[in-house]
Amino acid sequence: MRLTIVGCSGSYPGPGSAASCYLLEEEHEGRTWRILLDLGNGALGQLHRYADPLTIDAVFVSHLHADHCLDLCGYYVMRKYHPTGPQPRIPVWGPAGAAARMARAYDLPADPGMTEEFAFHDYAGGEHGSPVELGPFRVEAHEVVHPVAAYALKVTAGGRTLVYSGDTAACPALDEAAADAHLLLAEASFVSGADNPPDLHMTGADCGRTASKAGVERLVLTHIPPWYDPAVAEAEARREWSGPIDLARAGATYDV
Template sequence: MGSQATATSFRLTVVGCSGSYPGPESPASCYLVQAERDGRTWSLVVDLGNGALGALQRYVDPLEVDAVLLSHLHADHCVDMTSYYVLRKYHPRGTQPQIPVWGPSGTDVRLANAYDLPMETGMREEFEFHTFDGAFTVGPFEIEPFAVDHPVEAYGMRISAETEESGRRTLAYSGDTGLTPSLLEIAADADLFLCEASFRHGDDNPPSLHLSGTECGEVAAKGKVKRLVITHVPPWHDAQGMLSESLAVFDGPTELAAQGAVYGI
């Protein structure tokens, strides 16, 4: 289980970690990243896949989210943005102010199409869309995106923040990807590496799509990460098998992501 972070920590909450589609124990991909600055909590939502908006409300008021980062535009990572649009536009407290959304090129068009909205306006009154293009900041967070290897434009990222407890700390997120050199840049010396493992090693897996548990562990070892959390295991696979594959090649602290787990970074 994830360690419980203190109220002043830079922390990650797993909102959804099921790979490719929601499972019986978790929604699809969604991660809440929080840190304190200027007397308040800053909140990033990283991906918002199938079923995730419902679970997100257990951990944060959706109206208090500061920004959304979408690693790519497959439905299991972004489709609940359509429901989030409804929540922000039609809330009884009134239409909410725009919040920034970072994602691949065409994110605004993809989401407008997903909700059958006219292209002239789409969701641009509710969300301020930005394309990943170099490092940027949101409150206490410094975010650095990296292109990864997936059938659509896709990104992993490093999210860093200064903490009173331990100084500068870094959360690395693989996004969805096959093996690619940028993964080592993402993982390098990360305090926590949130890495997908969707394939069983040794199966006839397609290239340029996902990692196996073994590959996930190998990247963690080469990147000398402090802690590995394995995520995005599809419900049709045995998650414990993915864990075993990674443990065979990475001897650092390793565990499976679980819906509701909280990790201090």
């Protein structure tokens, strides 16, 4: 599968990137299937650079903070009022309460909210949530540590696996999700040695240790806020792990 980084700025859109959004594509049954991991503020406009937003098959939201979900509001407008007519409903998977959260975000009545445009589904059932099978993709949600319900997303297609940390502190659930992943897309919002709040985000060092414990093939550091130098996160990660490391940048692509 191919990963395109649509947006990777941490906490809010930065001067060089929208907030979190990752496009995954895979050929299957004679067509290209496309899913999004998160659709944070600023990302919908940038998505047009890489794919027609109307060809997306599903959206998977890691958690309901604005920098990971708020452009569902613009996507709702696009799908509802597009000049070719209202578009078919597409599935949106996320934490419980996503439908109500998005209705509030756009000042809509809870019923119908955005449910005529999006078919909302909760990550629920089983130890890590019920795996979602969609075309060539299998998506597993692993609950991780954050102030709100948040999930790391493990995506498998064609025998290859990408794991996206979402927002999380370092935790055993992420280690388990990332085990033997071919690509780990891990958030590095914090800098080691700073007065970092607990149970919120990871440092570059945390990402390196996670990659080492999980035995991943490649580490891509993402969600670095504009107020930090990404080179610091990279240097921290390299001290903890000797494998391939990249800094996420908008427009970069990876064949996982």
